[in-house]
Amino acid sequence: xxxxxxxxxxxxxxxxxxxxxxxxxxxxxxxxxxxxxxxxxxxxxxxxxxxxxxxxxxxxxxxxxxxxxxxxxxxxxxxxxxxxxxxxxxxxxxxxxxxxxxxxxxxxxxxxxxxxxxxxxxxxxxxxxxxxxxxxxxxxxxxxxxxxxxxxxxxxxxxxxxxxxxxxxxxxxxxxxxxxxxxxxxxxxxxxxxxxx
Amino acid sequence: xxxxxxxxxxxxxxxxxxxxxxxxxxxxxxxxxxxxxxxxxxxxxxxxxxxxxxxxxxxxxxxxxxxxxxxxxxxxxxxxxxxxxxxxxxxxxxxxxxxxxxxxxxxxxxxxxxxxxxxxxxxxxxxxxxxxxxxxxxxxxxxxxxxxxxxxxxxxxxxxxxxxxxxxxxxxxxxxxxxxxxxxxxxxxxxxxxxxx
DNA sequence: GAAAAAAAATGAACTAGTTTAAGACTTTTA
DNA sequence: TAAAAGTCTTAAACTAGTTCATTTTTTTTC
Numbered sequence: 001x002x003x004x005x006x007x008x009x010x011x012x013x014x015x016x017x018x019x020x021x022x023x024x025x026x027x028x029x030x031x032x033x034x035x036x037x038x039x040x041x042x043x044x045x046x047x048x049x050x051x052x053x054x055x056x057x058x059x060x061x062x063x064x065x066x067x068x069x070x071x072x073x074x075x076x077x078x079x080x081x082x083x084x085x086x087x088x089x090x091x092x093x094x095x096x097x098x099x100x101x102x103x104x105x106x107x108x109x110x111x112x113x114x115x116x117x118x119x120x121x122x123x124x125x126x127x128x129x130x131x132x133x134x135x136x137x138x139x140x141x142x143x144x145x146x147x148x149x150x151x152x153x154x155x156x157x158x159x160x161x162x163x164x165x166x167x168x169x170x171x172x173x174x175x176x177x178x179x180x181x182x183x184x185x186x187x188x189x190x191x192x193x194x195x196x197x
Numbered sequence: 198x199x200x201x202x203x204x205x206x207x208x209x210x211x212x213x214x215x216x217x218x219x220x221x222x223x224x225x226x227x228x229x230x231x232x233x234x235x236x237x238x239x240x241x242x243x244x245x246x247x248x249x250x251x252x253x254x255x256x257x258x259x260x261x262x263x264x265x266x267x268x269x270x271x272x273x274x275x276x277x278x279x280x281x282x283x284x285x286x287x288x289x290x291x292x293x294x295x296x297x298x299x300x301x302x303x304x305x306x307x308x309x310x311x312x313x314x315x316x317x318x319x320x321x322x323x324x325x326x327x328x329x330x331x332x333x334x335x336x337x338x339x340x341x342x343x344x345x346x347x348x349x350x351x352x353x354x355x356x357x358x359x360x361x362x363x364x365x366x367x368x369x370x371x372x373x374x375x376x377x378x379x380x381x382x383x384x385x386x387x388x389x390x391x392x393x394x
Numbered sequence: 395g396a397a398a399a400a401a402a403a404t405g406a407a408c409t410a411g412t413t414t415a416a417g418a419c420t421t422t423t424a
Numbered sequence: 425t426a427a428a429a430g431t432c433t434t435a436a437a438c439t440a441g442t443t444c445a446t447t448t449t450t451t452t453t454c
Binding site: 065067071073075087088091120124127128130131134135136137138139141142143144145146148149150181 | 262264268270272284285288317321324325327328331332333334335336338339340341342343345346347378
Binding site for chain 1: 430431432433434
């Protein structure tokens with residue numbers, strides 16, 4: 001049976017790690033909720049208790065916190081085929097410290113906490129899917145937190161540019177600075193310098 | 198049936214997330230290998246392909262990389278009741294970029310790649326265990342990589358001190374500097390300053 | 395328990411990245 | 425399509441953290 005485009009995308013993503021029967025696919029899809037967020041609108045804000053984890057089918061979002069001085073620190077940009085949300089709040093039911101804001105009109109599929117738990121009961125294979133998904137995310141976070149400490153800002157910029165060429169031209173320089181962990185002014189200097197080389 | 202002390206520790210750890218029958222416990226234990234590492238010896242070195250993931254029953258290790266200039270960057274200190282290894286190399290079979298060195302005489306339980314995979318086949322509940330374990334690790338890594346960027350070295354030191362009071366007096370100031378991401382000289386200055394306050 | 399090796403402290407000169415401020419360029423909105 | 429708002433650039437003065445060199449203290453080793 002032919003699936004809707006957005007559903008096909010999420011099934012393809014899941015199928016990278018586990019095999020689902022047609023029935024399981026249908027059941028899985030029935031547990032998802034479609035969400036749309038317009039550019040500049042929030043998918044969620046700090047203080048809220050996260051009710052959903054999301055898969056992005058179209059668009060781009062930035063996930064960030066504000067420090068005591070109100071300075072934003074972006075922890076990730078999420079585009080098509082990425083998973084996003086605040087797992088800490090989703091798991092613990094504590095208020096989130098994150099904002100998630102669309103930088104383009106964005107479409108997502110969300111799974112609620114109740115359905116996430118139901119999923120594991122009904123289709124235990126999903127424990128495996130999430131085990132592998134989290135394992136892979138962990139590997140890339142460990143790598144990133146290591147680089148955050150051992151590389152200079154210029155090196156982190158060059159790294160980001162070569163690793164995410166598809167993301168870099170969809171975001172502002174200011175947001176990139178908030179991700180790299182420097183001021184927009186210094187980001188501007190670095191880009192001028194690197195382009196001159 | 199009464200278990201050996203070290204086996205009891207790992208079973209207690211696993212039992213925080215899943216319930217095992219006596220038979221499953223016995224089977225799990227049979228898949229583990231006991232390992233001892235003397236202070237200053239390596240559990241593994243960069244260039245090797247990781248064959249095991251480890252659970253620590255006694256002692257302390259540091260997990261680190263060397264950058265191009267040969268400067269060490271410690272990504273974690275692992276003590277009793279922690280899991281350690283290089284998951285990236287364990288998963289991908291690519292050579293590791295990490296060294297793991299004992300800072301005290303250390304005892305561990307290792308699981309080989311073959312047994313790790315066997316475990317999921319024989320006792321699928323372990324998918325759930327690792328799903329939750331990785332999910333929790335991910336939450337704390339995300340938090341750490343965020344702090345690495347938004348806090349000053351002094352704030353990171355104060356944070357570490359209050360979060361890991363049990364670890365801080367088991368490691369050298371030099372190793373702490375390599376973890377915080379600063380030079381030993383600057384670490385020394387910070388400690389003098391913070392103690393004066 | 396003395397000698398050697400490693401870790402910690404201190405200080406002066408340096409560099410990567412910040413702050414503040416002002417002007418030029420781009421995008422959004424009415 | 426003009427005005428407003430936001431983004432980017434440039435530059436000068438500043439600060440957090442580094443580098444290098446030396447001395448003191450602690451730990452390891454035989």
